[in-house]
Amino acid sequence: MKIDRQIGILAVLLQRDIVTAHYLARQFEVSRRTINRDIEDLCKAGIPIVTKQGINGGISIMENYKFDRTLLNGSEMQDILAGLRSLDSVSGTNRYGKLMEKLSAGSSDFMTGDPSVLIDLSSWYKESLAPKIEQIRMAIERTRELEFAYYSPRGETKRLIEPYYLIFRWSSWYVWGWCKIREDFRLFKLNRMEEIKVTDREFVKRQVPLPDLSNETIFPGGIMVKILFEPECKWKLIEEFGIGSFRELDDGRLLFQADYTNKENLTAWLLTFGDRAELLEPKEIRKELGEVLRKIESRYSRN
Numbered sequence: 001m002k003i004d005r006q007i008g009i010l011a012v013l014l015q016r017d018i019v020t021a022h023y024l025a026r027q028f029e030v031s032r033r034t035i036n037r038d039i040e041d042l043c044k045a046g047i048p049i050v051t052k053q054g055i056n057g058g059i060s061i062m063e064n065y066k067f068d069r070t071l072l073n074g075s076e077m078q079d080i081l082a083g084l085r086s087l088d089s090v091s092g093t094n095r096y097g098k099l100m101e102k103l104s105a106g107s108s109d110f111m112t113g114d115p116s117v118l119i120d121l122s123s124w125y126k127e128s129l130a131p132k133i134e135q136i137r138m139a140i141e142r143t144r145e146l147e148f149a150y151y152s153p154r155g156e157t158k159r160l161i162e163p164y165y166l167i168f169r170w171s172s173w174y175v176w177g178w179c180k181i182r183e184d185f186r187l188f189k190l191n192r193m194e195e196i197k198v199t200d201r202e203f204v205k206r207q208v209p210l211p212d213l214s215n216e217t218i219f220p221g222g223i224m225v226k227i228l229f230e231p232e233c234k235w236k237l238i239e240e241f242g243i244g245s246f247r248e249l250d251d252g253r254l255l256f257q258a259d260y261t262n263k264e265n266l267t268a269w270l271l272t273f274g275d276r277a278e279l280l281e282p283k284e285i286r287k288e289l290g291e292v293l294r295k296i297e298s299r300y301s302r303n
Contacts, residue, residue: 002038002141005028005030005038006038006041006042008027008028009024009028009035009038009039009042010042010047012024012027013049013059013060013061014061016060017060018052018057018058018059018060019058019059019060020057020058020059021035021036021039021058021059024059039051039059047061048061048062049061049062050062128191129173129190129191132173132190132193132196133166133173133190135196135198136163136166136175136190136196137166138198139163139198140163140164140165140166142198142202143162143202143203143204143205144198144199144200144201144202144203145160145161145162145180145199145201145202145203146160146161146162146163146175146177146196146197146198146199147159147160147195147196147197147199148188148193148194148195148196148197149193149194149195150188150192150193151192151194152192153264157181159179159180159181159188160179160180160181160199161175161177161178161179161180161186161188162177162178162180162203162205162206163175163176163177164176164177164178164205164208165177165208165210165211167187167211167213169213172189172190172191173189173190173191174187174188174189174190175187175188175190175193176188176208176211178206178208185208185209185211187211222259222260222261222262223259223260223261223262223263223266223282223285224257224258224259224260224281224282225256225257225258225259225260225266225279225281225282225285226255226256226257226279226280226281227255227256227257227270227277227278227279227280228253228254228255228256228277228278228280229246229253229254229256229273229276229277230253230254230276230277231252231253231254232276233254233273233276233277234246234254236273237254237256241256241258245257245258263285263288266285267285267288267289267292270289
């Protein structure tokens, strides 16, 4: 991928005094013309790269700049490599591992040392997610429209979008794009997408606003809840909401108070605790939950 290769080229230039376009083309398995375009892009990004013609010529970072201001130190490069490793955990390939091998070949201690940060972005859905991510990346790079079936609480719909960003947030993967049906930018969860097809229809890129991914926007709250939990639930409340989300009562029970997103999610979450949680407020949701539990009891008491 273009950005991965450019990071790789930059890493090589930071390791060596001077390299040739032929060497970079061989290392990254692309043409010299592609390397020249990458060098132009890095220059536009503010990296002072110098090219010299002749027998002892080649490509290098401006000497004074490199001497006075080191662009990346070893620790920072290890952080970049941790990010690249995490992408391998999603794709199920060793693409980025191979990139790191190329960067490390013949390098100084700039690239050595055991990694101290390991990131695994894979999930239970890795087998189905990896091909989806590859398809979406292909569509984004080639500016091709994307078709898919989408499943949401409102039902199943067929969507056609211009994809712009792949996003990992809230332990899930999303694609941000212009929906041709809604005529607006939308965020789609990959686990809800099926029958994905990269079309032959090329689109002209729009001015794309970045999605507002703040918790307040996606999880707006609006339901003030008060719940009593048994003491053995403490670890789960701390894991999901933090230690400040509840108050321990004299009898050991935990009084939990929070602003919750919606009724359906609240009910489903409460049921995971079985009889170890009691919803006190809101009163109307407590009543509805009681009706749900009576229906469940009736169903399971049948012969």
